[in-house]
Every structure is written in structure tokens, then in C-alpha cells.
Amino acid sequence: MSNPKEQNAVHKEAVETQGVPSRREFLQGGLAVAGTVLASTVGVPAASADPAPKRPNLVFFFGEGQRADALSIAGNNILKTPNHDRIGREGVHFNNAFCTNALCAPARAAALTGMYSRSTGALSNEHMNAPLPSDIPLFTDLLREAGYEVAILGKVHVRNGVEERNWDYYFGHNNPGNDYVNPFFKEGRKGVVGPEKRYKNVYPDDLTVDKALAWLEEDRGDKPFCLLVWFVAPHEPFFRPRRHLDLYNGVPVPKPATFDDDLKGYPGKAKSFSEGNNKIGTTSSHVAVGSLEGLTKDYYAGLVAVDENIGRVFKYLEKKNILDDTAIVQGSDHGYFLGEFRLFDKRLMYEPSIRVPLQIRYPKRIPAHTVREEMVLDIDLAPTFLDLAGVAAPAHMQGKSVLPLAKKADPGFRKEWLYEYYEYPNPENVAVHRGIRTDRYKLIHFYKDEPEAFELYDLQSDPKEAQNLYDRPEHATLQNHLKTRLKELQDGVPARPELSKTTS
Template sequence: MSETNEQSSKPLSSAQGTTTRRDFLQASLAIAGTAAVSTVAPALAGAQTKSKRPNLVFFLGEGQRADALSIAGNPILKTPNHDRIGHEGVRFTNAFCTNALCAPARATALTGLYSRSTGALDNTKGNIPLAADIPLFTEILQKEGYEVAIVGKIHTRNGVEERNWDYYFGHNNPSNDYENPIFKEGRKGKVGPSKQYKAVYPDDLSTDRAISWINEDRGDKPFCILIWFVAPHEPFFRPRRLADLYNGTPIAKPVSFDDDLKGYPGKPKSFVDAENKLGTTSSHVACGSLEGVAKDYYAGLVAVDENIGRVIGALEKKNILDDTAILQTSDHGFFLGEWRLFDKRLMHEPSIRVPFQVRYPKRIPAGTVREEMVLDTDIAPTLLDLAGVPAPANLQGKSILPLAKDTDPEFRKEWYYEYYEWPNPEKVAPHRGIRTEQYKLIQYVLDPSEGELYDLRTDPNEQNNLYGKPQYASLQAHLSDRLSVLRAEIPERKEAS
């Protein structure tokens, strides 16, 4: 492959217990940021000089399920470079997003705030920037002497191109053109016009730019780079080198794949009427079959894994790998045939579960695995904590770094979820919910009589809906009350219009 007027891509060759006020404070939003971060990060900042602060690399996947890693036991997908981050750092087996949709999830990753507080509720209004009074964690790092860059799929309000990036190479599209992608490039807060690159896979090109920027001479200044991949977003195109990957590989059906043939037992009408179902909609021709989607999805993640390996290799070559903290997660999960669904949006486990791994040997013991519930609101405070930079008190998550040294059963007992976009291409109804360590309650906004309630310990596949059953009335009422309390504690910012 070649590209117009640019260097060629060089891809890798190869509880239900009684919920206490303390529990709520730990899970609630503004208070959580204050309690968990402000008491830790300032001391670290005072103990570390700026020259000793680690570089930061933040890999954000696109729709990568928590089980879409070989380290997580996936029987098909091989992801050795993702796995290395987990093997040599800490990996969380219960990590979640708080709004399973690209643009709002990416705003949360940048700000440490729920969608309700950023005002970026959905994928609409893409050209309207985030409110100027909401700082990105990268801007906080800049003030502490970091150089900051973002490359790849931005896909949040205005691509955050109006913010002061030392280097920017991104696009604000959901998927871009996989064969002839379009990017904007800029430096020192000035971003240029869109430019199309010919015959190059977008993530390969983004990785080229990321490595080039990492290799620039910046003296003793630390850097933070966000490398955000577009694959495997629909239409799931593959790089040519992986065109025949998984030929002949069988794809197993999820246990709930045929629930539609049974009338979706126990599911409310709002769930049944959603159109994000494989082989049913002409607006998603790439989602015609389970086998096709799954294999293309996995092949896209192999390409991502190769590019993660290229970045790690560049850090090793520069002899700064162990001086660099690496965080890898995803904006949301993805349905691969559960209830015959594709896409995300719904508050069911395949959609909201994501990988979450951090490698930094100076503070994180290798091979650490934790079961505490961590959220996308924790990304910003964690990266600030890694840098030894105090986090603003209003951040709504908390650093996960204390969990790298020891378990904490009280870290987070419950958390709030809300999906807003309506109407939307898949006719997924707006809903909100609460998830505890054992239970999940989902309430549909357009018809308050509809809901879903699951005991995730006995029913991890969410097939036995307990909502409305008399014997669970007390549990349902308790969770509904907790949901209302959590929601009320999140400061609301009206969406920009």
C-alpha cells in the first residue's frame, strides 16, 4: 500500500447487602473523585519531580468486549500485545462503561465525568464542542509540564480539536473510510483541514503518526499520547494482510441466540422492538450474519493488537518502556449474537463490559488481577494519579492504582448507567439502571412500566427477568430507590443545542 505525499504504513508482520451511606459516597460522583484522588495524588505530586513523572500511553479500543482478549480466555482471538499489558500489570475483570455509545463514552474518558455532567449525551451534535469550562485530563497534564497528543478515532464533540493539543492527528467519524481514510492534523493547538490518504488502513496510519511523535526529541519533558483505534467498528473492514484470517473457523452461537424464536421470554417490549438484530435491517448490511460479524470483528482486533505491539516496540527501542505507564480499555462493549443482537447501547453485560488494564512496573506488580468494579469515569483520575498530578475534586471516578497493591471490597458497591439517544438507527429505547455486585435493574424511560431485573450470580446471561415478580418486589423497590439517589447526585448539564 502507498499513500499520497506521506510515508507508507509499516504494519507489524506478524450485594445485595444493606447499602450504607458510606457505600453510596464511594460510588457517587463528585464526592468519589474528592475522596479517592485528592488525598492520594497531591502527596504523590509532592514526592515526584516533573522530570521523574512517567510518560503516559492511553490505548482506547472501539467496541472491544471484555472477553475479546486471549488473556481473558477468548477461544478464537489471539491478542499477545494486549495480553502483555495485563500480564505485566494489573487487569480488571469487572470493568464497565456508563453509557454504551461512542461519543458520550469518549467524552467521559477525557473528562472523568458522567454523560449527565458533560452534556454529551449521545452521538448527535458532533460539531458542537464540549463546554469550555470542562477541562480534559490532558489539559491538566499540560499545565504540569506534559506534552499531549491524540491520534486516531476521536468521535466526540467536535473531535475536541478546539483544545490545545501539542499534536493532533484524528478524525471525528464513527468509522472513517477504511481504505482511503480522512484525517485532520495539527500542532500547538492549531488543527488543519481534512486530508484524505490513499490505500492505507486508518489504524496503521494513526500508529505511524503516534510512533513518530513519541520519537521526537522533547528533552526531559514527559508526554501523554492517546491512541484511539477505529477498528473493529462497522463495516468491519480488514487490512489486506488479514483478509483470510479465520477462514474455516467455526463460530459458536451464544446461549441466548435463538431467544427471538421463543418470543424473547421475559424481555419487555422496549427490548423486543429494538432493531439491532443480525440479519434484519438494510441499514446495517455488514451485520447480516453472526459468523460474518464475529470473524470480521475479531480480525479488526488482531490488527489493533499488531499496532499496540508496534507502539510497545517503539517504547522499548527508545529504552523508555518501563518509564511509561500504559492504560488499555475500550469505549464500550459489543453484542456478538446474544439475543441475536449486534451493536451496543443496551445495559446488558456484553454491551457494557470492557477490558481495563494498566502496566507500570514502578507502581504496579506484574500479574495482578482484580475483581472490583471499575468504570470509565476512573480513567482520568487514574492517569492523573500515575503522573502524580492532583485531580480536580469534581471528578466522578477514582484512581484504580490503590487496587494494584491490595484488594478493596468497599471500592465500589453500586453504580449508575444511563443511555439517552432517541431516536436512533437501531430503535434502542432510552433507559437507565443500577448495577451492584450481584444485581442489575434497568428502567425504560418511554414506558416506565417496563423494566428488567437480574440476579447476575445465578443468571449471568440475563435470561431470567425478575422484574415485576411479587417475590422480588422488595428488592426491586430498594434498587429503584438507590437508582434515584445515584441519579440525583450526578450534577446535570443541559446538552448543547
């Protein structure tokens, strides 16, 4: 590994739910509605027509708050991520990947189940001791039934840490940020998870990959594996590993164009937006976000450590001569604000928060250097993994496999999609809201504001989302259409009652 000075040299250069009668009726009846009402949005997935001759191994690298442009392959001029980039360069890179609820636990549930938050009941980061409904399978459950060995390691942060599911190997924690100095994990095998244990003086993601490589080394005969490596960095407080403490010294951090919009009174933004506490430099509860430069550099340094750990897995797969027999997927639970509107964190339906990376490397089915512009979602991950394994996705999954896009672009893949954010109150006082995004327009509805507030953006002419077009006469037809479609999208996604607060 290069020394810190060399690293610096290398690196100089974005609720409201309705009850349903029963879980069985919910899955068998209510979810079927989604396939018809949301035909253009969340169609029923199907396995790709070209099955692989041999089932691939699967590796799923899931980032924590990694925004879509936090990759050098995406054009970041400060951050260098050669191992991340390799996945996209030797496979497919999606330029328009999004999360459907920009918050850790709901987004992770969406990735595991292929379903919207309102359908799983995992609406927020609350009630973390209550398991996901047992009648909703994770894609890993289905893979295990199909003969895969499955393991999850790192920051799990889903209801109950999905400990109750039958993992062949488990090494995880259910905390948003863990402890970067003396991290704690639970370890288990064959569906039995042991007590929490602290590990001294080790960076949590380094330890996670140590354990992942040890598990890969175990003899499993001819069974394929599905390995989920979910990183905790760069979650707040954004601590760096010792090897990167002086990374980015002297490197300038550009100020986003909208950073000073607070000084103008946040023109065009909803009242609840300006009342949020998610502002850099003003929060007593988030001492790690005192400055734009400090936040950004610590955030990027954490991702450098993540990139190094991805490289360790690459080296192992190459050493074992199974790299090309392994499908590698890299994504993130949500994006992150790095000073846009002077914000930090996520939650809100603006581009830095909802945009995520998505890349897949599997040369047997995905040509190298493929780039796609279609809108893909976190609910597409579960059916995509099943498609890679040749396992049919169940009809209740609301996403669809993105693998067909690797062979041929499809402008009609998804025309619009639903976003919903439920958690309030929360540490940042971010208001609940919902919205619809098309390939060009976005409508955000702050439905608890008094009076209710809307924001409408033309992302083609205003990618920074600085000009709210709502209630302008020339856009009346457009905004009415989007409001109608937003309601239809909501109605088309069956809602499950939120799990009781008494279980948290």
C-alpha cells in the same frame, strides 16, 4: 509478520436532564453534591500516597467497541491478542470494568473528563460539531499545564473532535467509522488543527500508529509525554487489512445461548427491546451484520490488527529504553453484542455492551500478574491518569483513581453505579433507559415505554440475563431497594442541559 496461513493456525483455538444556573455554579456547587450522595459510588478522587520519583510517560490505547472478553488474556478461545495481553500480564487486569453510557461519543467524553454524561451534556452521538463545555477540563489539559506534551491520534469521535483543546499534536477524525480504504484525518500542532485530508490505500489504524511513532521520535527535551492512540477497528463495516483477509477461514464460531430468544418472543424483555432494529441478519441499514459468523470473524480480525499496532508501540518504547518509564493503559469506549439475544452493536445495559477491558502496565507502581475484581468505570480513567502523573484530580471529577487497587484489593471500592443511555431515535431504534448495577444485581428501567418497564437480574445465578425477576413477590424488597437507590444515584449526579440542537 507471519503469512495468512500462519495467522490462521495461530488463531484457531462480550433524556432527561435538568437545567442549572451557570457553568461556574455547576462546577463549584452542583458537582459537590455527588461526593456526598454517591459516597459509595463516585467518591472524590485523590492522588495516590506514593508519588513516583519521576513522572512517567503515558500511553493510552483506547479500543472501539472492544468487549471485555475480546482478549485472549480474558479467555477468548478464537481471538489471540499477545500485545494486549502483555499489558495485563505485566501489570493489572481488571475483570469488572464498565462504561457508564455504551455509545461512542458519550463514553469518550467520560474517559477524557472523568464525569458522567449527564454532567458533561455529552449524552449521545448527536451535535458533534458543538464542543464540550469549555469550563470542563480534559485530563490532558491538566497534564499539559503540569508540563506534559499531549497528543491524540486516531478515532476521536467526541464533540468537535476536541479540536479546540490545546494539543501539542493532533491527528484525528471525528467520524464513527472513517473510511478503511482511503481514510481521512485532520492534523495539527500546538493547538491549531488543519483541514481534513484523505490518505490513499492505507489502513487507518496503521497510519495512526505511523504518525504516533513519528511524533514520539521528536525531541521534547526532558518533558514527559502523554500519547492517546484511539483505534477505529473493529467498527462497522469491520473491514480488514489486506494481511488478514483470510484469517479465521474454517474456524467455527459458537452460537450464544440466547441467540434464538427472538423465536421465543424475547421472554421477560421490555416491549421496546423487541422492537429494536439491532438484530443480526434483518437490517437494511447495516449490511455488514448479515450473519453471526461473518460479523464475529470480521470483528476479531480487526482486533488482531489493533493488537499488531499496539505491538509496534511496545517495540519502539523498548528500542528507546523507556518502556518501564512509561505507564500504558488499555481500555475501550464500550462493549459489543456478538449475537447475544441475536443482537449486534451496543447501547443497551446488558453485560456484553457495558463490559470493557481495562489493563495498566507500569512496573514502578503496579506489580505484574495483578488481577482485580472491583467494579471500575470509564469515569475512573481521567483521575487514574492524573494519579499516575502525580497531578491532583479536581474535585468535580466523579470517578476515582484505580491505582490503589494495584497494591491492595478493596471490596468496598464501589458497591453500585449508575448507567444511563439517552440517544433516541437512532439507527437501531434502541430505546432510552437507565439502570443500577451492583456486584450481583442489575435493575434496568425503560422509562419511556408505555407502561414503563423494568428488568431485574441476578447476575450470580443468571449471568446471561435470561430470567427477568422483576415483580416476583420473593424479590419485592430487593427491587424496591434498587429503585430507591437508582433515583438517589441520579439525583446525586448534577445534570447539565443538553447542548442546543441548532449547534449540530
